[in-house]
Amino acid sequence: xxxxxxxxxxxxxxxxxxxxxxxxxxxxxxxxxxxxxxxxxxxxxxxxxxxxxxxxxxxxxxxxxxxxxxxxxxxxxxxxxxxxxxxxxxxxxxxxxxxxxxxxxxxxxxxxxxxxxxxxxxxxxxxxxxxxxxxxxxxxxxxxxxxxxxxxxxxxxxxxxxxxxxxxxxxxxxxxxxxxxxxxxxxxxxxxxxxxxxxxxxxxxxxxxxxxxxxxxxxxxxxxxxxxxxxxxxxxxxxxxxxxxxxxxxxxxxxxxxxxxxxxxxxxxxxxxxxxxxxxxxx
Amino acid sequence: xxxxxxxxxxxxxxxxxxxxxxxxxxxxxxxxxxxxxxxxxxxxxxxxxxxxxxxxxxxxxxxxxxxxxxxxxxxxxxxxxxxxxxxxxxxxxxxxxxxxxxxxxxxxxxxxxxxxxxxxxxxxxxxxxxxxxxxxxxxxxxxxxxxxxxxxxxxxxxxxxxxxxxxxxxxxxxxxxxxxxxxxxxxxxxxxxxxxxxxxxxxxxxxxxxxxxxxxxxxxxxxxxxxxxxxxxxxxxxxxxxxxxxxxxxxxxxxxxxxxxxxxxxxxxxxxxxxxxxxxxxx
Numbered sequence: 001x002x003x004x005x006x007x008x009x010x011x012x013x014x015x016x017x018x019x020x021x022x023x024x025x026x027x028x029x030x031x032x033x034x035x036x037x038x039x040x041x042x043x044x045x046x047x048x049x050x051x052x053x054x055x056x057x058x059x060x061x062x063x064x065x066x067x068x069x070x071x072x073x074x075x076x077x078x079x080x081x082x083x084x085x086x087x088x089x090x091x092x093x094x095x096x097x098x099x100x101x102x103x104x105x106x107x108x109x110x111x112x113x114x115x116x117x118x119x120x121x122x123x124x125x126x127x128x129x130x131x132x133x134x135x136x137x138x139x140x141x142x143x144x145x146x147x148x149x150x151x152x153x154x155x156x157x158x159x160x161x162x163x164x165x166x167x168x169x170x171x172x173x174x175x176x177x178x179x180x181x182x183x184x185x186x187x188x189x190x191x192x193x194x195x196x197x198x199x200x201x202x203x204x205x206x207x208x209x210x211x212x213x214x215x216x217x218x219x220x221x222x223x224x225x226x227x228x229x230x231x232x233x234x235x236x237x238x239x240x241x242x243x244x245x246x247x248x249x250x251x252x253x254x255x256x257x258x259x260x261x262x263x264x265x266x267x268x269x270x271x272x273x274x275x276x277x278x279x280x281x282x283x
Numbered sequence: 284x285x286x287x288x289x290x291x292x293x294x295x296x297x298x299x300x301x302x303x304x305x306x307x308x309x310x311x312x313x314x315x316x317x318x319x320x321x322x323x324x325x326x327x328x329x330x331x332x333x334x335x336x337x338x339x340x341x342x343x344x345x346x347x348x349x350x351x352x353x354x355x356x357x358x359x360x361x362x363x364x365x366x367x368x369x370x371x372x373x374x375x376x377x378x379x380x381x382x383x384x385x386x387x388x389x390x391x392x393x394x395x396x397x398x399x400x401x402x403x404x405x406x407x408x409x410x411x412x413x414x415x416x417x418x419x420x421x422x423x424x425x426x427x428x429x430x431x432x433x434x435x436x437x438x439x440x441x442x443x444x445x446x447x448x449x450x451x452x453x454x455x456x457x458x459x460x461x462x463x464x465x466x467x468x469x470x471x472x473x474x475x476x477x478x479x480x481x482x483x484x485x486x487x488x489x490x491x492x493x494x495x496x497x498x499x500x501x502x503x504x505x506x507x508x509x510x511x512x513x514x515x516x517x518x519x520x521x522x523x524x525x526x527x528x529x530x531x532x533x534x535x536x537x538x539x540x541x542x543x544x545x546x547x548x549x550x551x552x553x554x555x556x557x558x559x560x561x562x563x564x565x566x
Contacts, residue, residue, distance in 0.1 A: 209401055245482075251530060279490075
């Protein structure tokens with residue numbers, strides 16, 4: 001795969017570009033994006049070799065779509081329209097159902113592979129791109145059977161070469177589960193940040209008291225609203241369900257406190273402690 | 284300060300013992316605790332030099348009380364009863380109002396300094412003790428004026444020698460603010476862990492999808508229920524207030540989603556993004 005076009009040269013697109021270039025020094029990485037300044041930044045950081053436009057994907061062996069999920073839904077059919085018969089298109093979105101749906105009847109559906117690499121940080125843009133980001137990270141592939149076998153093989157070789165662990169899942173299961181282990185965490189973090197900032201307006205000193213525990217729980221509140229608003233919109237029903245369960249659990253905890261039922265509060269925490277074992281290996 | 288007695292040789296007591304011993308090689312660190320096995324572990328880890336009992340604090344130059352806050356409230360008057368006139372007693376509890384209250388009329392009140400070092404990890408016990416844990420960390424001191432000047436001076440020299448930044452606050456303000464930047468984070472994390480674990484009962488694969496963002500937001504759910512139940516009990520009113528505000532913010536977010544008001548959701552996140560600047564320097 002010589003000619004690689006990355007649409008969206010931010011955290012995920014940029015990190016993929018870096019690792020792929022390192023493993024395939026002969027490839028040429030082209031960057032495509034709405035903002036010339038972002039592309040210039042990616043060029044300066046040597047994340048991409050050249051700037052390109054959407055028309056150029058006709059020359060692509062591989063197109064990586066790493067833009068907000070609403071933009072992916074809009075753009076993906078057009079990209080498939082433009083590519084050659086042998087090209088592979090992958091996306092990296094945090095939702096999978098709407099993205100798979102929009103191309104389900106596209107004549108080039110078999111050139112597309114839907115994926116979600118579970119990797120990233122709370123930062124965004126080309127400067128957030130990291131070498132080796134995907135080593136040991138899970139990449140969830142949806143509807144693998146809908147991609148032509150030859151392109152599946154190429155894609156998997158590439159993913160394994162940059163260290164990814166592969167898991168297969170259908171788009172609906174992906175969106176349901178990811179709401180729990182990713183989307184809900186972002187909301188809990190944003191609302192925790194909001195609750196404390198609201199307080200802080202009158203109490204500037206409060207953050208002097210914040211330690212690493214607070215920093216850890218609000219880390220995701222630094223995430224990009226441009227990226228996350230469309231994720232919540234596309235995964236609305238699942239996210240609302242997780243949010244309701246979370247609010248119910250918090251309300252129950254509050255009631256236990258109101259009723260001075262500290263034995264029950266102890267047990268709530270004790271029963272959740274085994275998250276330790278579950279999280280082993282995730283850092 | 285030669286004879287130093289540490290009551291509770293866990294994460295905080297053990298870390299203080301390590302740093303103090305390093306800065307004062309001539310001191311002798313005595314460990315006191317309910318469980319002989321914990322003391323033996325601390326001895327094996329060279330966190331303490333010798334085991335001791337509560338009766339021995341009569342020989343102390345310094346007593347560090349680093350046990351759950353309910354135990355501190357029970358034990359602190361007895362400790363003050365037993366010490367010599369020149370000894371300093373400090374506690375390290377996450378709540379300050381009840382602890383200050385229980386000794387306010389004690390004849391040896393001036394031998395006590397109430398503090399809360401904002402440092403720690405989600406782990407507990409002697410094996411969780413870390414050298415250098417307090418470097419650059421805030422240590423909040425309450426009611427400093429109630430401690431005799433000579434002992435204040437000794438304490439501050441010691442705290443500064445192990446790298447702490449000192450802040451002064453009254454116990455009520457401490458308990459109110461710490462509810463926001465620490466206690467609420469723990470509840471948000473525990474309930475997030477609970478919400479996901481409840482789901483996981485039927486869906487073992489879900490944690491294969493968890494990334495570093497989830498790990499970060501549930502990190503505090505590994506914390507010790509023995510330590511945290513009494514903290515929530517002592518800071519009940521403040522914690523319930525923060526919890527109500529947090530639940531209201533989450534409920535509002537859910538309503539915005541239900542109403543498809545994604546512009547407002549974008550703004551909720553954008554307005555909270557400046558937590559980036561607030562958290563600079565906290566890791």
